[in-house]
Amino acid sequence: MLTTSPLRHAALAATLGLAFAGSAAQAADRTLLNASYDVSRELFADLNPQFVEQWQNDHDETVEIQMSHAGSSTQARAILQGLDADVVTFNQVTDVNVLAEQGGLIPEDWQSRLPNQSSPWYSTMAFLVREGNPHNIQSWSDLVGSDVSLIFPNPKTSGNGRYTYLAAWAATQQNNDGDEQATRDYMRQLLRNVEVFDTGGRGATNTFVERGIGDVLITFESEANGIVQQYGEDDYDVIVPPVDIMAEFPVTWVDENLDSDADRALAKAYLEFLYSEPAQRTLAENYYRVNDENVSEEFADRFPQTDMLRVNDVFGSWDNVMQTHFASGGTLDQLQRR
Amino acid sequence: MRARVLPGFTLSLGVTLLFVSLILLLPMTSLVGQLAGLSWSQYWAAITDPRLLASYRVTLLAAATASLFNALFGLLLAWVLARYAFPGKRVLDALMDLPFALPTAVAGITLATLYSRNGAIGALLAPYGIEIAYSWLGIALAMAFTSVPFVVRTVQPVLEDLPTRTDEAALTLGASNFYAFRRVIWPHIRPAVITGTGLSFARSLGEFGAVIFIAGNMPYETEVVSLMLATRLEEYDYAGAAAIASVVMLVSLLLLLAINLWQGRFYRRLHGGSFPG
Numbered sequence: 001m002l003t004t005s006p007l008r009h010a011a012l013a014a015t016l017g018l019a020f021a022g023s024a025a026q027a028a029d030r031t032l033l034n035a036s037y038d039v040s041r042e043l044f045a046d047l048n049p050q051f052v053e054q055w056q057n058d059h060d061e062t063v064e065i066q067m068s069h070a071g072s073s074t075q076a077r078a079i080l081q082g083l084d085a086d087v088v089t090f091n092q093v094t095d096v097n098v099l100a101e102q103g104g105l106i107p108e109d110w111q112s113r114l115p116n117q118s119s120p121w122y123s124t125m126a127f128l129v130r131e132g133n134p135h136n137i138q139s140w141s142d143l144v145g146s147d148v149s150l151i152f153p154n155p156k157t158s159g160n161g162r163y164t165y166l167a168a169w170a171a172t173q174q175n176n177d178g179d180e181q182a183t184r185d186y187m188r189q190l191l192r193n194v195e196v197f198d199t200g201g202r203g204a205t206n207t208f209v210e211r212g213i214g215d216v217l218i219t220f221e222s223e224a225n226g227i228v229q230q231y232g233e234d235d236y237d238v239i240v241p242p243v244d245i246m247a248e249f250p251v252t253w254v255d256e257n258l259d260s261d262a263d264r265a266l267a268k269a270y271l272e273f274l275y276s277e278p279a280q281r282t283l284a285e286n287y288y289r290v291n292d293e294n295v296s297e298e299f300a301d302r303f304p305q306t307d308m309l310r311v312n313d314v315f316g317s318w319d320n321v322m323q324t325h326f327a328s329g330g331t332l333d334q335l336q337r338r
Numbered sequence: 339m340r341a342r343v344l345p346g347f348t349l350s351l352g353v354t355l356l357f358v359s360l361i362l363l364l365p366m367t368s369l370v371g372q373l374a375g376l377s378w379s380q381y382w383a384a385i386t387d388p389r390l391l392a393s394y395r396v397t398l399l400a401a402a403t404a405s406l407f408n409a410l411f412g413l414l415l416a417w418v419l420a421r422y423a424f425p426g427k428r429v430l431d432a433l434m435d436l437p438f439a440l441p442t443a444v445a446g447i448t449l450a451t452l453y454s455r456n457g458a459i460g461a462l463l464a465p466y467g468i469e470i471a472y473s474w475l476g477i478a479l480a481m482a483f484t485s486v487p488f489v490v491r492t493v494q495p496v497l498e499d500l501p502t503r504t505d506e507a508a509l510t511l512g513a514s515n516f517y518a519f520r521r522v523i524w525p526h527i528r529p530a531v532i533t534g535t536g537l538s539f540a541r542s543l544g545e546f547g548a549v550i551f552i553a554g555n556m557p558y559e560t561e562v563v564s565l566m567l568a569t570r571l572e573e574y575d576y577a578g579a580a581a582i583a584s585v586v587m588l589v590s591l592l593l594l595l596a597i598n599l600w601q602g603r604f605y606r607r608l609h610g611g612s613f614p615g
Contacts, residue, residue: 073572098574154555156569196472197555199568206447211454211471327573333389336557 028064032266035068035075035085037092037159037249039201039223044089046282051273055266063266071200072159073098079105079254086258086267089251089274091220092159093311094318096250105256119248120274121288124308125167126221127239128208128228135215139241140171143216144189151196151214153204155332160201162326164218167245169325170314174243188335220247221303225287246308249288369587372580384581392558393566394585400474400562401542404481409535411482412489413527419490420497434490437483442547446480450552453479472554477562480549481542488541489534496530529604536597540590 036044048065055063068075068085072095079085080103090096096118099105111117129137135148143150153161168190169183176182195214198204201223208217209231217224224238251274253267273279280292284299296303315321325331376384419431437445453460454471463470470476500523508518546564554560563586570579 071572073574077571077574102574154569157565157572194556195554197557199550199555199565203551210451212456213454213472322573328387328570328575328578337388338558 028062030061030263030266031064031066032087032270033066033068033085034087034089034270035070035079035083036089037072037075038069039160039220040089040091041067041069042226043283043286043288046286047274047279050278050282051270054273055269065270071157073157079103079257084257085254086263087251087253087271089249090159091247091249092162092318093248093250094322095159096252097318099252099254103256105254106252107255110252111250113252114271115275116291117248118250118252120251120271121249121280121283121290123220123222123247123249123288124240124244124306125164125218125247126224127241128217128219128224129237129239130215131235131237133237133239137216137239140168140243141175141186143168143218144186144193148193148216149195149214150190150193150216150218151198151204151208152194152218153201154197154199155326157199158201158204160204160219160223161197163220163245163247165325165332166311166315166321167241167309170245170309171241171243173314174309184331184335191336221289222287225302240304240306242306244306244308246310248311366587369580369583372576373584375577376581380577381581384578385585389557389561390563390566390582393561393563396474396477396560397543397563400477401481401539403478404485404542405535405539407478407482408486408489408538409531412486412534412538413493413531415486416490416493416497420494421502434487437485438487442484442545443551445483446548446551449476449480449483449548453552471552472560474560476552476554477549477560480552481545484545484548485538485541488537489531492534492537493527493530496527500526529601533597533601536593540593543586543590 034044044065044067048067052063052065055061068078068083070078072090072092075083075085075088075090076095076098079088079099088096088099093111096106096110100108100110107113114120116122127137127143129135135142135145137143137148142148152164155161155165165187169187172183172186173180196204196207198207201219204217204219205223205227208214209227217227221238221240228236228238251271253264253271255264258264258267274283275292277292277295280290280295281298283290284295284302287302289303290296311318311321315325323330373381415434419427419434450471451457453463453476455461455464455469457471460469460471470479505518505522508522509515513521544564545562546568549562550565553562553565555565563582567579567582567586570576570582
């Protein structure tokens with residue numbers, strides 16, 4: 001039915017030509033695709049050149065690190081549907097788990113393949129308040145006053161928002177000796193005080209900073225400090241509450257997408273590099289907390305002391321959290337019900 | 339059969355069907371495939387969740403407001419573009435298509451910036467207690483912005499086809515301006531206005547990129563259906579997402595079908611039974 005015409009050949013040739021031109025433009029010997037979360041652009045723009053240089057010195061090969069940024073879950077979905085990512089650097093353990101459970105792309109025990117449960121850096125939730133902290137916000141319990149308006153991203157669509165929800169829950173639960181009804185009442189009020197639910201962390205930052213909406217922005221400590229760096233120390237204060245959650249940033253290589261031992265070695269070396277002292281220093285400079293002792297000592301004054309609870313200790317497991325709290329009809333839905 | 343300008347009926351119909359299959363039917367089949375995993379009661383539960391019902395209401399209300407606004411405003415724009423010559427007309431004409439060309443996220447962020455409390459326009463409205471950004475009005479505004487070309491671009495060519503002497507004739511025969519518009523111009527452009535408005539409504543139902551940045555996304559208040567759908571995807575609940583998508587698609591399909599049928603009826607009445615083309 002379809003006849004081949006000269007025009008068709010020409011169109012095909014043009015398309016292929018473009019594709020080849022595209023690949024020829026990459027001068028590097030090797031490429032590595034890192035699928036990462038939304039707000040890690042600045043971080044990896046700092047980290048990648050260091051690794052490229054290190055690899056060049058050690059192996060005499062040029063490497064090009066390609067970055068893909070989107071929400072963690074969006075990235076995981078893309079990889080399940082065929083995005084050929086070599087490594088993932090996410091902000092949600094669940095989104096890596098999905099690669100193992102639904103796609104069989106990585107082994108189930110991926111967290112044991114790298115130190116600190118495959119989390120080269122971590123963070124916690126911080127409150128960004130407007131100059132002088134007019135509502136005197138110090139801890140989670142200060143957020144439910146009737147005149148306090150909050151901004152944090154939607155826990156349904158954002159890992160950032162999920163950590164806020166979990167931190168508030170865990171800290172309150174600890175505060176009232178495990179009285180779940182009291183915790184639910186608190187959470188209900190907390191969610192009611194939210195003025196705008198953005199779909200992602202950066203959107204929430206925009207709403208708070210650019211639109212001037214809300215008294216408190218709850219976001220990762222790194223993001224909060226980044227805002228202060230960028231928009232001026234006079235306008236905002238960063239407050240880290242005394243009880244908080246440990247936000248892990250899991251990384252792993254995607255076994256099924258790595259075709260050769262050489263590719264695997266490169267992917268592994270890239271992730272191991274994130275644990276090295278220079279990389280950890282860069283991370284700390286970007287206000288992420290790290291485990292390297294020298295570096296954390298060096299930057300100790302940047303990171304206030306806080307009692308960081310682990311998701312696995314408070315909630316059992318991430319799978320459990322997703323099922324009971326965030327699934328359709330789960331606790332979050334119940335708390336927001338009218 | 340009379341000769342056609344483009345030869346080869348079998349070839350052109352074959353290519354048409356192939357493209358319709360690849361671009362429209364195949365994705366829809368996979369949607370139905372996702373639905374197959376649900377029982378009827380699960381399907382019903384998935385599409386009647388109270389929070390989802392609230393989002394239907396918000397979406398329908400905002401889309402209706404947006405498309406009615408577009409019907410009026412788009413008609414006016416089309417009228418100006420079709421009936422007047424003025425400097426800069428070409429530029430204005432080209433600007434009409436901008437909402438189609440602009441990434442919808444850019445539109446949403448721009449509108450949110452302008453209409454939020456500290457924005458250029460929002461700051462003027464705030465003293466009167468009018469809040470557009472982060473309310474359902476903001477959703478309607480974003481929908482209206484992204485879909486106004488539908489009305490302009492369907493009405494404009496019809497108006498250009500209608501010679502000025504038609505309304506002049508009506509006026510010389512003693513009709514008032516309003517009467518001439520109502521009895522001479524309106525019957526002529528009504529199908530185009532309704533088609534454009536319908537398309538604008540259908541497009542608004544599914545709008546995501548622009549709406550999401552100005553909506554506020556508060557449960558039961560300013561959540562749109564497409565956000566609920568995206569939420570299901572975030573939960574890896576493909577069946578739930580497909581269930582919501584099927585509702586949106588069904589509503590849009592029925593709407594477009596109704597417009598098409600109605601238009602056919604109209605043309606039959608206008609041309610004494612022979613369908614044009």
